Amino acid sequence: MDYLLTEEQVMIRDIARQIAQEKIKPVAAKYDAEGIFPWDIVKILAASDLCGIYIEEKYGGTGGGAMELVLATEELSKACGGISLAFAATALGTFPIILFGTDEQKQKYLPDIAKGKKLAAFGLTEAGAGSDAGAIATTAEKKGDYYVLNGTKQWITNGGEAEVYTVVASTNRSKGARGAAAFIVEKGTKGFEFGKKEDKMGIRASATRELVFTDCKIPKENLLGKEGMGFIVAMKTFDQSRPGVAAQAVGIAQGALDLTVEYMKERKQFGKSISSFQGLQFMLADMATQIEASRALIYACARMIDSGNSKVGKDSAMAKLFASDMAMRVTTDCVQLFGGYGYMRDYPIEKYMRDAKITQIYEGTNQIQRGIIANHLIKETAAK
Amino acid sequence: MNIIVCIKQVPDTTNVRIDPETNTLVRSGVQSIVNPFDMYAIEEAVRLKEKFGGLVTVITMGPIQAEEALREAISLGADEAVLVSDRAFAGSDTWATSYTLSKAVQKIGKFDLVICGKQAIDGDTAQVGPGVAAFLDIPQITFVKKIEEIKDSFIRAERMTEEGYDIIESPLPCLITVVKEINEPRLPSLKGKMRAKKIEIKKLEAKDLDADPDSLGLKGSPTKVVKIFTPPPRKGGQMLEGEAKDISERLVDLLKGDLCL
Ligand SMILES: Cc1cc2nc3c(=O)[nH]c(=O)nc-3n(C[C@H](O)[C@H](O)[C@H](O)COP(=O)(O)OP(=O)(O)OC[C@H]3O[C@@H](n4cnc5c(N)ncnc54)[C@H](O)[C@@H]3O)c2cc1C
Ligand SMILES: Cc1cc2nc3c(=O)[nH]c(=O)nc-3n(C[C@H](O)[C@H](O)[C@H](O)COP(=O)(O)OP(=O)(O)OC[C@H]3O[C@@H](n4cnc5c(N)ncnc54)[C@H](O)[C@@H]3O)c2cc1C
Numbered sequence: 001m002d003y004l005l006t007e008e009q010v011m012i013r014d015i016a017r018q019i020a021q022e023k024i025k026p027v028a029a030k031y032d033a034e035g036i037f038p039w040d041i042v043k044i045l046a047a048s049d050l051c052g053i054y055i056e057e058k059y060g061g062t063g064g065g066a067m068e069l070v071l072a073t074e075e076l077s078k079a080c081g082g083i084s085l086a087f088a089a090t091a092l093g094t095f096p097i098i099l100f101g102t103d104e105q106k107q108k109y110l111p112d113i114a115k116g117k118k119l120a121a122f123g124l125t126e127a128g129a130g131s132d133a134g135a136i137a138t139t140a141e142k143k144g145d146y147y148v149l150n151g152t153k154q155w156i157t158n159g160g161e162a163e164v165y166t167v168v169a170s171t172n173r174s175k176g177a178r179g180a181a182a183f184i185v186e187k188g189t190k191g192f193e194f195g196k197k198e199d200k201m202g203i204r205a206s207a208t209r210e211l212v213f214t215d216c217k218i219p220k221e222n223l224l225g226k227e228g229m230g231f232i233v234a235m236k237t238f239d240q241s242r243p244g245v246a247a248q249a250v251g252i253a254q255g256a257l258d259l260t261v262e263y264m265k266e267r268k269q270f271g272k273s274i275s276s277f278q279g280l281q282f283m284l285a286d287m288a289t290q291i292e293a294s295r296a297l298i299y300a301c302a303r304m305i306d307s308g309n310s311k312v313g314k315d316s317a318m319a320k321l322f323a324s325d326m327a328m329r330v331t332t333d334c335v336q337l338f339g340g341y342g343y344m345r346d347y348p349i350e351k352y353m354r355d356a357k358i359t360q361i362y363e364g365t366n367q368i369q370r371g372i373i374a375n376h377l378i379k380e381t382a383a384k
Numbered sequence: 385m386n387i388i389v390c391i392k393q394v395p396d397t398t399n400v401r402i403d404p405e406t407n408t409l410v411r412s413g414v415q416s417i418v419n420p421f422d423m424y425a426i427e428e429a430v431r432l433k434e435k436f437g438g439l440v441t442v443i444t445m446g447p448i449q450a451e452e453a454l455r456e457a458i459s460l461g462a463d464e465a466v467l468v469s470d471r472a473f474a475g476s477d478t479w480a481t482s483y484t485l486s487k488a489v490q491k492i493g494k495f496d497l498v499i500c501g502k503q504a505i506d507g508d509t510a511q512v513g514p515g516v517a518a519f520l521d522i523p524q525i526t527f528v529k530k531i532e533e534i535k536d537s538f539i540r541a542e543r544m545t546e547e548g549y550d551i552i553e554s555p556l557p558c559l560i561t562v563v564k565e566i567n568e569p570r571l572p573s574l575k576g577k578m579r580a581k582k583i584e585i586k587k588l589e590a591k592d593l594d595a596d597p598d599s600l601g602l603k604g605s606p607t608k609v610v611k612i613f614t615p616p617p618r619k620g621g622q623m624l625e626g627e628a629k630d631i632s633e634r635l636v637d638l639l640k641g642d643l644c645l
Contacts, residue, residue, distance in 0.1 A: 011577045018571055049574035062574055 001292055003299050005071070012068050015048050016075035024079035031083060031205035032351055035197075037161050038083045038205050045087055046116020054091055055098065060111035066240060066302035070247035074295075077251025078258070081355035082205035084251065086119060088244045089157040089206070092363070093120030095237040096166040096182055100225040109164055109184065118163035123153035123211050124234055131368050133168075133234065134177035138213065140169035145220050147171075147183060149213035152195065157362075159209030160194040163187045166237075167211065168230045180230025184222040191216030202354030235313070240305060242316040242363055246298045246323035249359040253291050253323075253330040256352035257284070260334040263349075267339075280337060287330045294323035314376035321369040324359035331356040385438040385534075387429040387497045388489055389462065390516065391422040393446050393453040394506045402612050418453045421501025423460075424562045427569040429499050430461035432534065439463045441492055445473060445484055451585055458580035459572035465585045466492060472590040475602030478507070482515025484600060487593040489520060497539070498559040502527055513561035523554040529565040 005013065023044055031038055045051055053068040055061025062068075069091055076084035094113050097105055097120075112118040129135040138151025149169055156165075165185045172179030185192055195210025225233055261284060264275035274280055301319040305312050331353040335342035342349045360366045395414035403410050418426075429440045442457040444450045445468040454465035468488045476484060489498060498520070500513035510526075517524035529549060530542040536556070543550040544563050572580075590600060598604060622638075624631045 007581070008574075008578065011574055015572060015574060015577070022571070044571065047573060048571055049576075053574065 001296070003296075008062070008064070009068060009071055012050070012053055012064070013071045013075055016050060016072040017078075019044055019048060019050075020076050020079035024076065024083050028080035028083065028205075029348060029351070031080065033204075035199070035204045037207050038086055039161075041083050042086055042116065042119065050087070051090070051116035052114030055094070055110050055114040056106075059106050060114035065306040066243055067299065067306050070243050070298055070302045073244050073247040074251040074254070077248045078255035080205060081248055081252040081255075081352070081359075082203035084248055085157060085203055085206040086161070088241075088248055089122070090120045090162065091244055092237065092241045093122040093158065093162060093164060093166050095240045096122070096224050096233050097164075097184065099236055099240065100182070100229070100233050101184075104221070105184065105224070113164065119158050119161055120164040120166070121156050121158035121162040122237065123156045123159075123165055123167040125154050125156070126152060127154050131365060134180075134231070136168060136170055136180065137173075138167070138169040139173065140171050140181060140183060142171065142220070143217075146217045147220060147223065149183070149185070149191070149216040149218065151213055153211040153213075154195075155198065155208050156211050157206055157208055159207055159211055160197070161207050165211065166224065166233075167213075168234055169213075170230070171227045175228070177231045178228055180234075181227045182224040182230045182233040183218060184224060185211075185213075185216070185218055189216055189218060201357065202351070203358050238363055239312050239316045242320035242369075243298050243302045243305070245359055245363050246294065246301075246319040249320075249323040249327035249356065250291060250294050250298060252352055252356045252359070253287070253294070253327040256331045256334040256349060256356075257287050257291060259349055259352075260284070260337050263338055263341075267341075274337070283333055283337065287333060290326045290330065294319075294326045297322055314373055317364070317369040317372040317376075320359075320363065321366050321373070324356070325366060327356040327359055328353075385432055385436040385497065386495045387432060387438065387440050387499060388492060388495045389422070389425050389429045389440060389442045389457070390485055390489075390498065390500045390512070391426065391442055391444050391453055391457055392419040392501070392504045392507075392512075393417070393444060393450040394419045394504055402614075416449065416452065418456050419501050419504045419506075421503060421505070421562065421564065423501075423569040424564050424566050425499040425501050426457050426460050426462060427567045428531070428562055429497075430570075431567065432497070432531075433461070433463075436534075438496070441466060441495075443468060443485070443488055443492070445469070445476070445481060445488070454585055455580040455583070456572070458583050459576040460570060461573075461576060465583065466588060467585050468588045468593075470590040470600075472597070472600050475605060476600070477605035477607035478509050478511040478515055479606055480600060480602075480604040482512050483519050483604060484593070484595065485512065486516045486519030487595045488588050489516065491588060491593055496556045497534075498522075498557070500559065500561045502561050502563045510561070513559060517559035520557075520559065522557050522559055524559045524561070525552045525554055526561045528560045528562050531560075531566075 050072055052061030053064045057063040073084055073088045097109055113120055124133055126136050140147040140149050166182055167185050168180055168182050170179050171181045191214045193212045195212050198208040265273050267274045298319045301315045334349050335353050338349045341347050393416045396417040401410040433440050440462045441464040442454055442462045443466040444453055451467055458465055473484055503510035514524055525541050525543055527544040528541045529544040533540045539558055540553045543552050624634055
């Protein structure tokens with residue numbers, strides 16, 4: 001389908017596609033098996049100027065936004081949903097600064113992220129606070145010109161690899177969700193350590209680690225927005241970043257479908273290519289249609305964000321929900337179409353199914369997305 | 385350090401057709417790419433520029449469509465691009481191509497280094513680089529796999545040979561041709577692509593070069609293509625089957641008999 005991309009967007013898509021197909025695809029299985037962080041690919045993304053495509057020109061980027069981010073994420077994810085996350089999770093960690101940072105904070109942090117010299121990460125989840133993010137126990141106590149952080153964040157993507165962390169902590173636990181604030185914490189700050197690296201089902205090239213804060217002193221200038229705004233920062237960040245997760249899902253699904261169509265033309269049973277069986281053709285047609293529908297929803301949502309519309313919460317949740325559920329179904333069916341070969345690690349397809357699963361879980365589970373959408377619906381009708 | 389890189393646009397396929405009438409390559413309808421060896425030449429030039437400063441100018445002789453190849457070089461980090469194009473250049477063989485390119489290089493002016501690919505994947509002669517150096521009357525180092533040292537007026541490079549490599553030193557300006565072992569070309573960057581789209585490509589025609597008209601194009605080409613043909617496919621060999629002892633005896637008989645040892 002022709003989405004009437006700008007010339008620059010076409011360039012971004014083409015560059016990301018070339019990197020994915022020429023540089024990522026050949027090493028995806030290796031990174032999946034070894035679970036090491038793809039620094040060599042990150043360097044290529046940096047040299048190609050992709051790291052700054054959602055950052056303003058005055059802070060060293062090329063001035064795009066959500067649309068540019070989803071185009072690149074989708075292409076990279078076609079080759080590997082784990083490697084693409086180094087890029088996409090950096091966007092997640094950077095959005096709080098883009099949305100709520102002061103000019104000084106932006107000057108200080110964005111240029112290095114735009115150049116790809118530094119990665120970023122976003123730390124909200126804790127052992128006892130997943131879907132119920134308001135239950136966070138990490139505290140930030142103000143002492144003179146500093147905040148002192150204590151607590152442990154869990155399952156933080158890019159943990160240990162990123163240099164810049166945006167972390168949500170409570171400045172006033174008695175106020176619950178209204179007592180939270182968001183902070184920028186630099187790697188190397190005293191009292192900031194990393195816990196164990198998780199051994200995951202999928203996206204194994206991505207690093208997922210604990211952030212451990214023990215009397216970690218950060219300058220008060222590192223507060224993003226104001227005290228009490230921590231959850232607004234988190235929610236507005238997710239509104240921007242969820243189309244990115246959705247694009248990761250679409251990329252994974254499209255990558256799996258492309259491999260499947262190729263395989264079905266080669267694989268012969270009953271004296272014919274299995275692609276000649278109508279029952280299977282219908283499955284292909286349904287998969288392609290669902291992928292395209294997800295893509296259309298994501299692009300529409302990304303364009304809405306880039307137009308400056310701030311009421312994107314519902315649409316952004318819809319894009320994430322629809323695309324990730326679709327990716328799980330599509331990749332499961334792709335394994336089915338590969339038959340027993342699909343179940344074998346020697347073939348690339350089972351990885352897509354393992355990688356797809358996470359898109360239904362993080363940045364808010366799909367149950368939570370349904371809750372957000374329903375809440376919007378109920379509020380909208382109440383307002384009528 | 386100012387560097388000129390000669391690049392050639394070539395058809396992106398190994399099975400280009402030959403026009404049976406004219407015995408020349410049919411170039412229309414085939415997707416074009418930058419000659420793969422020239423990608424290494426561009427990369428080496430851009431790396432030298434990033435290290436020492438200066439300008440990288442890419443130059444190609446070819447039809448108007450060859451602009452695409454120049455724009456690609458810009459997206460990979462070259463600074464300026466020159467298209468050498470004129471009907472008068474049509475039918476150039478390696479001699480006329482080298483002559484014309486050398487004139488264009490002189491026109492561009494001051495340079496420290498000219499870099500060419502080892503050979504073009506279509507013409508395959510590997511003559512143009514050395515030819516340009518000869519017409520420019522500057523030293524050349526072919527098949528360079530590593531530049532060990534380069535400074536104001538001196539270069540030391542490793543020249544790949546079948547057995548290993550030679551180390552060759554030369555004053556600058558000098559021309560080198562490069563092999564694919566020299567580096568790993570980068571992919572285009574977004575800023576590079578945006579520059580490539582906008583950049584104005586300089587054009588040089590026959591009248592812009594201080595060239596002898598009789599040395600250009602078909603007229604200036606001593607090569608006459610009499611006939612181009614595809615060699616007949618090799619006939620299948622003969623397979624001997626059975627026990628090793630029998631086979632070796634039969635083989636000896638065959639060699640003694642029909643195959644006349
Ligand atoms: C690989 C990976 C990377 C991650 N990266 C990050 C990161 O970079 N930064 C970060 O902050 N977090 C990250 N997370 C955490 C992720 O966002 C959480 O795992 C997610 O929000 C769900 O929380 P939970 O795992 O505690 O599940 P729980 O909240 O315990 O949910 C368990 C189940 O209950 C359901 N559920 C919970 N509450 C409700 C409800 N009210 N109504 C209906 N159903 C409900 C959920 O949908 C789920 O099915 C990551 C997680 C993983 C696995
Ligand atoms: C039998 C035969 C018939 C031919 N007939 C025709 C014909 O009818 N019409 C026609 O147009 N051509 C024809 N050619 C092609 C033409 O003569 C050569 O392709 C051309 O001179 C370059 O030589 P090459 O391809 O062998 O390059 P090589 O010498 O192998 O190239 C070495 C390097 O020189 C540089 N270089 C080569 N060509 C150029 C260029 N044009 N611009 C800039 N840099 C360059 C590049 O850096 C390249 O890597 C023919 C060639 C042969 C062998």
